Amino acid sequence: DIQLTQSPSFLSASVGDRVTITCRASQGISSYLAWYQQKPGKAPKLLIYGASTLQSGVPSRFSGSGSGTEFTLTISSLQPEDFATYYCQQLNSYPLTFGQGTKLEIK
Amino acid sequence: EVQLLESGGDLVQPGGSLRLSCAASGFTFSTYAMTWVRQAPGKGLEWVSAISGSGDTTPYADSVKGRFTISRDNSKNTLYLQMNSLRAEDTAIYYCAKGLLGLQFWCIDYWGQGTLVTVSS
Numbered sequence: 001d002i003q004l005t006q007s008p009s010f011l012s013a014s015v016g017d018r019v020t021i022t023c024r025a026s027q028g029i030s031s032y033l034a035w036y037q038q039k040p041g042k043a044p045k046l047l048i049y050g051a052s053t054l055q056s057g058v059p060s061r062f063s064g065s066g067s068g069t070e071f072t073l074t075i076s077s078l079q080p081e082d083f084a085t086y087y088c089q090q091l092n093s094y095p096l097t098f099g100q101g102t103k104l105e106i107k
Numbered sequence: 108e109v110q111l112l113e114s115g116g117d118l119v120q121p122g123g124s125l126r127l128s129c130a131a132s133g134f135t136f137s138t139y140a141m142t143w144v145r146q147a148p149g150k151g152l153e154w155v156s157a158i159s160g161s162g163d164t165t166p167y168a169d170s171v172k173g174r175f176t177i178s179r180d181n182s183k184n185t186l187y188l189q190m191n192s193l194r195a196e197d198t199a200i201y202y203c204a205k206g207l208l209g210l211q212f213w214c215i216d217y218w219g220q221g222t223l224v225t226v227s228s
Contacts, residue, residue, distance in 0.1 A: 001169065034214045036152075043202055043218035044152065049211050087152050091213045094166035096142075101151040 002027050002090050004099035012107045017078045021102045023071045023088035032092035035064055035073045038101075039084045047086075048073065080106075109133040109217045111203045116222030123193050127222060129186040129203030137161075137181035140206035142215055143188050145199035145224075155201070156188065157213055171197075193226045200224075 003026040013019050023033065031051040036044040046055045048064035051071055061076040075082055083106050088099040115127040129141070142157040156167045156177040165177050176189040186203055200221040207214045 032211070034211075036215075038152075043220055044215075045218075046214070046216050049207065049214045049216075055216065085151075089152075089154070089214075091211060095168045096154045096157065096166070096213055098144075098152040098154060 001095055002029060002093060002097055004088055004090055004097055006086075006088060006099035006102045009100065009102060011102060011104050013078055013104065014107045015078050015080055019075050019078060019104065021073045021086055023073070023099050025069045025071075025090055028068045029090045029092035031067045032090060033064075033066070033071050034089045034091060036087045036089065037084045038087065044087065109205060111205060111217060111219035113201065113203045113219045113222035116201065116224045118225045118227065119193055120228050121194060121226055123226070124189070124191045125193065125224060127188040127190065127201055127224070129219060131184045131186065131205070134205065136184040139208070140212045141179060141186045142204045142206065142213070143177060143186075144202045144204055144215070144218075146202070146221075147196075147199040153199070157206075158186070159212075190224070193224075195226050198224060198226045
């Protein structure tokens with residue numbers, strides 16, 4: 001099974017900050033990686049797929065990059081509504097695993 | 108508008124069975140892969156199983172293989188998850204989710220609101 005390790009697990013930042021979350025895969029997964037945002041009590045929301053393609057309706061301050069085993073999600077200028085938990089998911093091979101999550105909190 | 112409405116969550120004893128359903132609307136159901144994802148209280152997301160649009164591909168997480176069965180009825184626009192030999196560690200919110208079109212067809216673009224399964228004596 002492919003393991004996904006996100007870093008950091010917790011991140012404290014301020015409105016306006018630029019933040020980067022990393023997702024590392026235990027094996028190469030090409031560009032078969034997605035990023036989701038989840039707020040408390042809500043279902044997750046798709047942000048990025050194919051490692052770097054922005055889902056329709058997602059603000060352009062979100063961007064994704066990487067291929068193979070190392071991927072990043074960047075938020076260029078944090079907004080109050082961005083404080084949430086972020087998950088990566090690999091879609092290259094079964095089982096289709098998620099990372100453990102990164103909780104982004106307000107500093 | 109895409110809508111996914113899960114049902115069937117309940118309190119069940121260890122060793123028991125439960126069938127979850129997900130009624131889909133707002134898209135051509137048979138065209139899209141569908142997925143079940145679960146989230147234990149206070150924990151992260153765990154992928155459970157998925158099914159292709161035709162139903163001929165059904166991968167499972169190791170933790171549920173042999174106990175859970177995913178299926179779909181394209182005539183009823185409904186996704187199912189039959190859960191047998193339930194364990195305490197299966198306690199979670201179970202989300203039904205819809206896939207994208209194209210090469211990234213397992214990627215989830217819409218999620219239901221979830222149904223709670225509690226396994227406890």
